[in-house]
Structure formats: structure tokens, C-alpha cells
Amino acid sequence: MTRTDPPLLRGLTRPRLRTPAPQAASRRDFLRLAGLTGAGAALAACGVEGQGGKQKVTTSDVQKYWSGKARTGTLRWANWPGYIEDDRATLKAFEKATGVKVTYREVIQETAQWFGRIQAPLSAGQSIGFDLMVMTNGIQLEKLRQLGHLAPLDHSRLKAFAANAGAEYKNPSYDPGNAFTIPYMSGITGIAYNTKYVKEDITSIAQLFDPKYKGRVGMMRDSQELGSFGMFLLGVDPEKSGPADWRRAADRLRRQRDAGIVRKYYEQDYVDAVSKGDVWLTMAWSGDVYSLAGPDVEFVVPEEGGTLWTDNLCIPRTAENPVDALTLMDWLYKPENIAPLTEFINYIPPVPAARPLIEAHAREAAGEEKADLERLSASPLVFPAEADLKRLRHYRRLTQVEETEYQKLFEPIPKGS
Amino acid sequence: MAGRSRRLAPYLMVLPSWLWLLAFFAVPLVLMASLSLQTGNLVDGFRQTFRWQNYTDGLHAYGGAFARSLWYGLLATVLCAALSYPAAYWIAFRGGRRKTMYLLLLLLPYFVSYILRTVSWKLVLTDNGPVLGPLRGAGLLPDGFHVLDTGAAVVTGLAYAFLPFMALPIYVALERMDPRVVEAAYDLYASRAQAFLRVILPISLPGVLAGVIMTFVPASADYVNAEVLGGPGDTMIGNVIQSEYFDTSAYPTASALSFTLMAILLLGIFAYARALGTRDVLEAARP
Numbered sequence: 001m002t003r004t005d006p007p008l009l010r011g012l013t014r015p016r017l018r019t020p021a022p023q024a025a026s027r028r029d030f031l032r033l034a035g036l037t038g039a040g041a042a043l044a045a046c047g048v049e050g051q052g053g054k055q056k057v058t059t060s061d062v063q064k065y066w067s068g069k070a071r072t073g074t075l076r077w078a079n080w081p082g083y084i085e086d087d088r089a090t091l092k093a094f095e096k097a098t099g100v101k102v103t104y105r106e107v108i109q110e111t112a113q114w115f116g117r118i119q120a121p122l123s124a125g126q127s128i129g130f131d132l133m134v135m136t137n138g139i140q141l142e143k144l145r146q147l148g149h150l151a152p153l154d155h156s157r158l159k160a161f162a163a164n165a166g167a168e169y170k171n172p173s174y175d176p177g178n179a180f181t182i183p184y185m186s187g188i189t190g191i192a193y194n195t196k197y198v199k200e201d202i203t204s205i206a207q208l209f210d211p212k213y214k215g216r217v218g219m220m221r222d223s224q225e226l227g228s229f230g231m232f233l234l235g236v237d238p239e240k241s242g243p244a245d246w247r248r249a250a251d252r253l254r255r256q257r258d259a260g261i262v263r264k265y266y267e268q269d270y271v272d273a274v275s276k277g278d279v280w281l282t283m284a285w286s287g288d289v290y291s292l293a294g295p296d297v298e299f300v301v302p303e304e305g306g307t308l309w310t311d312n313l314c315i316p317r318t319a320e321n322p323v324d325a326l327t328l329m330d331w332l333y334k335p336e337n338i339a340p341l342t343e344f345i346n347y348i349p350p351v352p353a354a355r356p357l358i359e360a361h362a363r364e365a366a367g368e369e370k371a372d373l374e375r376l377s378a379s380p381l382v383f384p385a386e387a388d389l390k391r392l393r394h395y396r397r398l399t400q401v402e403e404t405e406y407q408k409l410f411e412p413i414p415k416g417s
Numbered sequence: 418m419a420g421r422s423r424r425l426a427p428y429l430m431v432l433p434s435w436l437w438l439l440a441f442f443a444v445p446l447v448l449m450a451s452l453s454l455q456t457g458n459l460v461d462g463f464r465q466t467f468r469w470q471n472y473t474d475g476l477h478a479y480g481g482a483f484a485r486s487l488w489y490g491l492l493a494t495v496l497c498a499a500l501s502y503p504a505a506y507w508i509a510f511r512g513g514r515r516k517t518m519y520l521l522l523l524l525l526p527y528f529v530s531y532i533l534r535t536v537s538w539k540l541v542l543t544d545n546g547p548v549l550g551p552l553r554g555a556g557l558l559p560d561g562f563h564v565l566d567t568g569a570a571v572v573t574g575l576a577y578a579f580l581p582f583m584a585l586p587i588y589v590a591l592e593r594m595d596p597r598v599v600e601a602a603y604d605l606y607a608s609r610a611q612a613f614l615r616v617i618l619p620i621s622l623p624g625v626l627a628g629v630i631m632t633f634v635p636a637s638a639d640y641v642n643a644e645v646l647g648g649p650g651d652t653m654i655g656n657v658i659q660s661e662y663f664d665t666s667a668y669p670t671a672s673a674l675s676f677t678l679m680a681i682l683l684l685g686i687f688a689y690a691r692a693l694g695t696r697d698v699l700e701a702a703r704p
Contacts, residue, residue, distance in 0.1 A: 116663025119459070143666075146460045215561060257649050264566045264648050278544045278565060400460055407665055415660060416652035417479055 057152040057179040066154045066322070074101050075324040078114075078130040080311070081106040081268055082292040083185070085344040093340075094331055100324045108134065110222060110267040115140035122149040122316060131319035132328060134184050134311045137174040138224050138395050139403055141181070141312065150180040151315040157326050158182065160333035169350040172310065174397060181312035182329055185287070185347035188381060188392060189225055189307040192274050192284030196296045202281055205233045205302045209256050218273055218282030219253075221265040223410035224395050225307065226253060229283060230410075232304040232393075239396045243405055250409040257413060265414035286381045287347035299381065301391060308384075308392035310350075343373060348382055355383055453672035463668060471673040479657050479674060483681065486653040489568070490637025493575035494583070497632050498625060500576065501584035505624075509591035520588070527581055535645045538574060539565060542646070566648035574642035579635055583628035590624025591617070626693055634682055654678055 084090055084104065091102045107130075108114045114135075118128045122144075135141045144150050155162065161182050169183045193202045197216070208217050208229070220226050228238040230249030241249075256262055263279050270282045275294035289299035313332075315325045332338050335353035342349045343358060355377060362373035380388045398406055453471055457463035476483070508519045526534065541548055542564045552558050564570050594617070602612040640655030647653075654674065661671035 110664075112664035116666065119666060143460060215563070260650075262649055276543050276545060278563070400458060404458065411660075411665055412478065414649060415479075415482070415657055416649045417481055417657075 057177075062152045062154050065152055065317075069323050071100070071323045071327065072321045073099060073324070074103070075132060075321050075328060076103045076105070076130045077325075077328070078105055078107050078128075078133040080108045080134060082271070082288050083134065083311075083345055083347075084341065089344075090332075090337070090341045093337065094328060098327055098331065100327060102328070105130070109269070111136050111138060111140045112222065113267065115143065118149075118316065119147075122318060123147065125318060127318045127320055128316050130316065131321040132313060132315055132325040135181070135314055137172065137310050137312060138222075139398060139407075141174065141314075142397065144314070145175065145180055149317055151317050151319060151322055152179055153182065153315070153329075154326065157323075158330045158333075160330045164333045164335060164351045164353055166350055166352045169310070175312070181314040182333075183350040184311045184313045184332070185342075185345065185349060186308060186310045187347045188286040188301055188384075189220075189228070189309065190284060190286060190299055190301040191281055192270075192289045192293065192297050192299045193281035194274050194277055194279075194294075194296050195298055197277055197280040202298075202300055203303055205229055205304045208281060208283070209233065209252075209261060211259060211261060213280060214260050215263050216280040217256075217261050218264055218266050218270045218279035219256075219262050219414075220270070220283045221267055221414045223407055223413075225283060226265070226413060227406065227410040228307050228393070228395065229253075232302065232306075235304070237305075237393050238307070239394045241396060243402075246406055246409050250413065253410070253413050257416075287345050290346035291344060301381070301388070303391075305391050305393050308389070308394060311347075342382065343376060346376065346379070346382055348384065449672045449675065452668050453676055455669045457669075459666040459668075468669070471669050472677060475670055475674045475677060479654060482652050482654045482657050483678070485651070486637045486655065486678075487681070487685075489572050489575060489643075489651075489653060490633050492572045493579065493636045494629055494633045496572065496576035497580055497583040497636075498587075498628065501580055501628070502587055502625070505584050505588040505591055509588055509594075516592075523584060524581055531578065532641060535574060535578065535641050538570075538577075539645055542570060565646060566651075568647065568651045570646040571642050571651045571653070574646045575636045575639055578639070578642060579632045582631040582635070583625075586624040586628040586631065587621060588624070590621040594620050626689075630686060630689065634686070637682070638678060 083106070088104060091104055095101060114133075118133075121128050135144065155178070161178075165182070169186075171177055172183075175181045191202055191205070191208065198213075207213070208219070219229070227246060227249055230253040231238045231241050231245055233252060234245065234248055236245045236249070264273065266273065266282065268285075268288070270279070270284060271288050271292045273279045274282045274284070274297055275292075284293075284299060286299055286301075289297055313325075313329045315322050319325060332341075333351055335351050335357055338349050338351050339354040339357040339361070342354055343361070358373060358377045362370055362377055365373050376382055384392070451465065452463065454465065454467045454469065455463040456466045456468050456471075504523065508516055508523070512519050540546060543549070544563050544565065545553070549558065549562075549564065553562075598620070599612055599616055602616045607615065637653075638655050640653055640659050643651050643653040643656050644659075658671050658674050658678070661667045661674065
């Protein structure tokens, strides 16, 4: 083009006239054509590349990841609300012992949502702003492993873990050889209810489906938690369930929703709702009820069963301070470090040696604190007995195909369709 | 030389905005269109298979959520118009020298983050909270009555969130009106009602119509209000799209749903503009 096309100039600089000049049409045609060609090319372009990484970890992988990495003195930790003391005593003790300064953020409310937030930066190889995070064993942790988003752990630097972790916390089925994760805490999914409003003992999952509590029941949004409770109601062990069981459970849960029994499907905000009395009974995580909920809220493991899950410490591959993260992971496995944390958060510590320490502490304490600690050290929710463990079930590990089917059944339920 | 640069100047001036549109609108749009026709999963990757069923599947599974979004958007828009017209009218005609201050008061809540404002409603409206608690205590509420986690809470939340988008265009249209026109109406023996219905309202209508678009479009695509204030029966399409993207990483489904929503809204706006004339709609935006 040697001269400026006057209509183009007008088109760019002035409001469009009501009747466009004929030249303008040809320009538009050109743009349309160009746009279509480009769009067509892009549409046909290959899709998003699969990122399935290696799941088997060799010593050389570990060496390759950790070589040249050194302690920096800072650590950014992403965790769930209510998972540490209000005054962050554990972090202060860690800082004092190691000199590593910890930035602690309670940014995880739900695994699926958290996964959605970190997935894009991780697959682009970017930092997610955290060096350590806590992930529940389940669909999303499995995905992080499959996608190769987690740093392989250097077990030569996890001496305390090797020495003190309980046998059932080593080499779990969801992470063979603890290649990428070590447990932070375990907990039980059961029922919490507000005794101010519920005038009977809650003992069973069937009560969550009782029309008497129409509009007063809270369920969890997480599809594994939700599906498991549907299966418990039907007498099915989630870990041994198949697609036919899933369909029946989904159908039952859908009827519960459509009958107006469920007021809302919650992330961790169920604690607030049940404490205030917006819902009277709700699916709940064991420790939350002690550390976060109001005084009227009780927790029970239903007679049909409850889910025993493990939250795991893991390092995103793009972490900027992985050595500091590893240091904290190992430090937590010293009984004297995890005992005070357990006393506050009331979840199941993966270190059996923490129990005698808490018992000893209870003997020394006085008054209300003593009663609290005695309750804690005897609590089947923090130190489950063999008989209790028999009633507890695990999530089912799902293959990629199964996961698609499972999600298709349960994931729309909280969304009202 | 000078002549040439003068000829190039307009291009150079629009270049940044063109590049901006290209990089942050056109390219993502095309990528998303491509994604909406793919199949696969996050771990194995997504491949282009031109699966148009993604669209029909999405409509089939979430048709209810689409309908609900449009319905809630409409209700919120009507509510917004009903609330903001009198307010804008009062400020424009009775505001006097304090007009600016009243406008500022109207906008003041919107200086706080959107999410924070919505979550605050949750605290206010909770069953035994500062509003419902005393009413319940006084026996004024039927058993089991609650506001939180209902469709009504979502609609009013939406109306509250998008109120300025309605109030400002109406205010601009009213403020710009020549007062002599109204005086002329009175001179010609119009009653107050007649003057309003036959002079003021028609002149301010472009503002209302612009406000309707600016409220309806974001309100029906919103997901925050349904998430925070709604129950399981109040899910809007925005929530579904959000959760398909971030919770299940079902990118093709989410893209297909997004495009369907966009198509519905565009067709709606197009029909609306056709019926009323674009001039009227754009009128309010003119300085």
C-alpha cells in the first residue's frame, strides 16, 4: 500500500457511519478472511500436550533434582486452615531450631480447587509461590504424581522420618516408597452436629438422609468424600466399590439433594456453618471440630463407617527453597516436635512416639489443660484403637478411566445437576 | 517526511490497543474455540478431534444452569433498575450542589473488594445472625425460614453487586437532560405524572437500556454470588464453568460451555440492540 486508504483511516479514527462506505466492506472482508484462516489453522492445531511424567523414581532422578540445591533460610508453606497452632508455636520452634524463616499461609480449602490453582503454573514450570504443601491422598495427589509436578524426596535427608514414622505411614499404597510424599497428619471423615439444635444422638449416616433435617444437612463438595458417604449408606466399602455401586450411591445422594435435605455442599467452610447453626449436622473432618468449631459441636464416627485419610507433605517441583522444605518435613517427625502440634490440632500424628509425650504432658498439667490433654491422649479420634480402625475405610484409588467415570457421576451433584 | 508521519500517526496510535486485543482477546478466544472441540484428559493430554458433541453434551447436562443464570440475571437487572432509577433521579434533580457527594456515597461500598462484600453478606444473613436472629427471637419468622443458601439471596446479591452499572448510566442520562424541556412540559399544562411519563422517562430511556446490558451480561455470567450465597439448587452456569476448569480440569467441556454462554449472551444483546436500535443504547455512553 503506497497511500493510506482513506476509509481505513476513517474507520480507525472515527465512529463508524451508519451506512458504511463500500471500500470499508472490502477491508472487512479481508479481515474476516484473515481471521477465518487463522482461526481454522489454530483450531486444527494439536491439542494440549499430555504431561504424564515418570512415576517410578530412581536414585539418579533424586540426585539430579537435589544436586546444587542448598538451604536458603526461607520457606513458604501452603496448608489448610486449622492445621497449626493459632500462635504458630510449631513454626517458631522450627525457626529457632534451624534458623529457617517460614511464611505460612492457610490457602487450601479443598483439594480439587487447590489443584486447579497450581496446575497451570506447575505445568508451565513456574513457581506456585510455595515450597511445601499439604495434599490429601486422593484423585488430585495422584494427578500431581502422574504429571510429574512433585519433587522426588531425598530420603538420605529424612532420617527422623525413617526412625519415627509409624509402620502404616511408610510405603503407602498411594505413594509407594514415599517417593514424593510423607504424611503430615491423618484424620477421619465423620459427622459433626450442633447439640443446640439436634436433640438426639447422631450415630449413623442414615441420619444425614433423614427428611426430619430438611434444609439442615451439610455435605462435602469433594467428590471422593461425598461418594464414599453415599456408599457407606448402602453398606459398600468405598475401597472395594465398582461402577455399579457408584451409580447407586450417586442416585441416592441425588435424591437426598432433590428432597431439599442438603442445605449446601461445603469445602472447609462447613465448620463455620455448623458452629453458627446454619446447618445442624454435616459431614466433617475429625480434628476441625476440636480446633475450629464452637463448643456445642460434637463429632462422631458413624456406625456405617468413616473415611480414614492422610494429608501429605510434598514439595512442588518448581519450589524455590526445596531443601528448607525437606528440613521441616524431617524436623516434624521428631516426637518432641509433633506432640505439641497434635495437642492443638487433634488429628492423628504419623509418629506413634508422640503419644507417651502427650500422656506425660497431661500428668504434669493442671486444671482445664490437664482434662483437655487427658481427653486427647485417650481419644480414639487421635489415637485410634484397632477396633476403631476396623470401621474406617480408605478412598479407592482410581485409574484414569475409572476417575473419569467416577467424576462424571459424583462431581455434578453439588452443582445441582 | 512530516506528511508521511502524519499519515502513519493514526495507525501508530491504535496499534497498542490492536495488539492488546490480539494478544489478550483474539488469540485466547481462538485457542479456547480449539480446546472446546478436543477430547482427552489432563494426564494423557487433549487432542483435537473436532468433537462437536462437547457442545450438545454440555447443554444437555447443564441446560438447567443456563436457564437459571439467565433468569437470575433478568431478575437482578429488573431489581437494579427499580432500585437505581429513583436514586439516580433524586441525585440528578434534587442533589443540588451536593450531587458529587451523593454519587460518591452511592459508589462508596464498591471501593471494597467484590468478594469481601459478598462474603460480608454471608455474615449478615446467617440464620442466627444480626438480622434473622432477633426476628426469629421475636417469633416473626416461620419455622425453618432462612435467607442464606437460597435463590433469593443470590438474586439480591447480584442486584447489589451490579447496582452502579445501572445507576450511573441512568444518572448520566438524567443529568444531561435540559431542564427547560421539563419546564416546557409544565408550561403546556402537563401534570407531574405526564411530564415524567412523556418527557423525562423517554429521554432517560437510553440510560436505562445501556444499564440493562451492562447489568444483565455480568450478572448472568457471575459465579461468586451463587457460590457464597446460594444453595445446591441455585448453581449458575458460571459456577459450572469455573468448576469444570479448576476442579475437574475438564478443559474442553468448560470451553464449550463458555462459548455457549457467550453465544447466548451475544445473540441476546444483538436482538436487544436490533429491537431498540443501537443509537439509543450507545447514546448514554456519549459524553
